[in-house]
Amino acid sequence: MAIDIRQFLTTVKKEVKNKPVPVVDLIAVQTEDPYRVLVATILSARTKDETTAKAAERLFKHAPDLSSLAELSPERLEKLIYPVGFFRNKAKYLADLPGALRKCNNIIPDTVEELVKLPGVGRKTANLVVAAAFKKPAICVDTHVHRITNIWEYVDTATPLQTEMALRKKLPQDLWIPINSLLVAFGQSICKPISPLCHLCQLEPLCPQKDVSPRKIASSKNRNHLTFISWNVNGIRAAEKKGLVDILQEFDADIIGLQETKAHPDQLSENLKNIKGYHVYWNSAEKKGYSGVALYCREKPLRVTNGIDVDEFDHEGRVITAEYENFFFVNIYFPNSGQKLKRLDFKLGFNKALHRYLDNLKKEKSVVICGDYNVAHKEIDLKNPKSNEKNAGFTIEERQWMDSFIDSGYIDTFRMFHQEPEQYSWWSYRFNARSKNIGWRIDYFCVDEKSRNGVIAAEILQHIMGSDHCPVQLDFRPLT
Numbered sequence: 001m002a003i004d005i006r007q008f009l010t011t012v013k014k015e016v017k018n019k020p021v022p023v024v025d026l027i028a029v030q031t032e033d034p035y036r037v038l039v040a041t042i043l044s045a046r047t048k049d050e051t052t053a054k055a056a057e058r059l060f061k062h063a064p065d066l067s068s069l070a071e072l073s074p075e076r077l078e079k080l081i082y083p084v085g086f087f088r089n090k091a092k093y094l095a096d097l098p099g100a101l102r103k104c105n106n107i108i109p110d111t112v113e114e115l116v117k118l119p120g121v122g123r124k125t126a127n128l129v130v131a132a133a134f135k136k137p138a139i140c141v142d143t144h145v146h147r148i149t150n151i152w153e154y155v156d157t158a159t160p161l162q163t164e165m166a167l168r169k170k171l172p173q174d175l176w177i178p179i180n181s182l183l184v185a186f187g188q189s190i191c192k193p194i195s196p197l198c199h200l201c202q203l204e205p206l207c208p209q210k211d212v213s214p215r216k217i218a219s220s221k222n223r224n225h226l227t228f229i230s231w232n233v234n235g236i237r238a239a240e241k242k243g244l245v246d247i248l249q250e251f252d253a254d255i256i257g258l259q260e261t262k263a264h265p266d267q268l269s270e271n272l273k274n275i276k277g278y279h280v281y282w283n284s285a286e287k288k289g290y291s292g293v294a295l296y297c298r299e300k301p302l303r304v305t306n307g308i309d310v311d312e313f314d315h316e317g318r319v320i321t322a323e324y325e326n327f328f329f330v331n332i333y334f335p336n337s338g339q340k341l342k343r344l345d346f347k348l349g350f351n352k353a354l355h356r357y358l359d360n361l362k363k364e365k366s367v368v369i370c371g372d373y374n375v376a377h378k379e380i381d382l383k384n385p386k387s388n389e390k391n392a393g394f395t396i397e398e399r400q401w402m403d404s405f406i407d408s409g410y411i412d413t414f415r416m417f418h419q420e421p422e423q424y425s426w427w428s429y430r431f432n433a434r435s436k437n438i439g440w441r442i443d444y445f446c447v448d449e450k451s452r453n454g455v456i457a458a459e460i461l462q463h464i465m466g467s468d469h470c471p472v473q474l475d476f477r478p479l480t
Contacts, residue, residue, distance in 0.1 A: 228254065312349070
């Protein structure tokens with residue numbers, strides 16, 4: 001049944017009446033200056049609103065207009081806007097902005113087509129500037145707008161760009177501007193990406209709830225299965241600035257395995273080291289700022305082991321194993337073969353040693369193996385297989401090892417349930433790859449063959465932001 005979009009957005013407006021206003025909308029209310037709206041929008045990408053607000057305030061004290069911005073070096077800009085996400089890239093965009101705007105007579109363009117030519121400005125940013133700064137009809141589609149309009153079955157799209165085009169065709173034009181701020185506030189507070197609060201939502205009786213798993217009121221302790229999460233966070237300290245602690249809590253998972261933490265415990269905040277309800281374990285690389293894995297476990301394991309007892313590999317902090325009564329949980333960050341495949345032999349050696357390690361574990365009890373495997377197994381597992389055949393992560397040698405691993409009695413749990421293409425877990429930060437869904441599936445949950453019947457569900461949580469990877473999930477009932 002088709003929804004009444006005007007009724008839905010009216011209800012959402014009431015729901016979010018007392019919720020925080022997205023920072024760009026707040027700046028637009030405080031000033032009619034398109035320059036400030038544009039700069040704040042660039043800063044806001046992949047950054048929490050409160051962080052954006054503070055960074056914008058610091059920056060505007062030194063660069064209240066375009067001419068004063070031109071006087072600041074990239075290094076100075078970095079210091080002023082830190083710790084927004086990707087602050088170095090954004091500092092470069094801001095440093096290049098005055099030069100780019102000279103072609104526009106130093107006037108901020110008021111069309112999407114012209115704005116996207118500016119450094120650091122994609123379609124989402126451009127639409128937001130057109131709507132917020134110029135009050136012209138534009139539809140800014142961020143992850144919340146894309147996700148929620150699909151949940152409502154108002155659109156049926158795979159990417160934010162497709163959602164924007166679909167909304168342009170059917171959304172009444174007077175709703176183009178408000179839909180972003182309404183659904184951002186709604187998505188942050190009630191219709192959350194993980195465990196949405198459907199039981200509190202006034203739309204619940206009418207909502208199609210497409211592909212939604214509402215938050216269960218019952219505690220995780222009352223589930224008849226275990227929920228596991230695996231996520232390459234690409235730097236746990238950077239991910240913390242993007243809301244990692246809240247996201248981990250919202251998972252409500254029994255075990256969370258993180259990869260590429262890039263930190264030693266003494267470099268981390270107390271918030272990361274002491275998440276309520278979890279025992280936390282670390283295996284960090286000897287080299288700081290590199291590799292590293294971590295486990296957050298609700299139930300304390302019988303024991304935790306770091307590495308695979310091979311010195312050549314263990315100093316890089318790539319494996320951590322938690323043992324429970326009925327299963328081992330192994331969290332792995334596989335090596336990347338590197339540019340020009342310089343580390344291909346190292347990776348293949350690691351894979352061989354790891355395989356022996358896992359085979360020994362599965363002789364004792366069930367084995368759950370999660371992590372960033374750094375390989376797309378089949379052509380279906382990446383967008384452009386032909387052009388990547390000689391690139392790290394899709395070489396014949398890496399795929400042959402994955403073949404041998406699966407053939408030796410391990411199950412790729414995701415493919416037990418999903419055979420459709422374009423299901424990816426990693427996207428390059430370049431070329432708007434994520435918004436275009438040009439990605440790779442390189443994050444897996446595998447189990448040993450005898451544990452197949454314990455696998456209940458496996459999913460890729462593509463809507464969760466905060467890294468160039470998204471989390472993957474396994475629901476599992478250990479064998480007794």
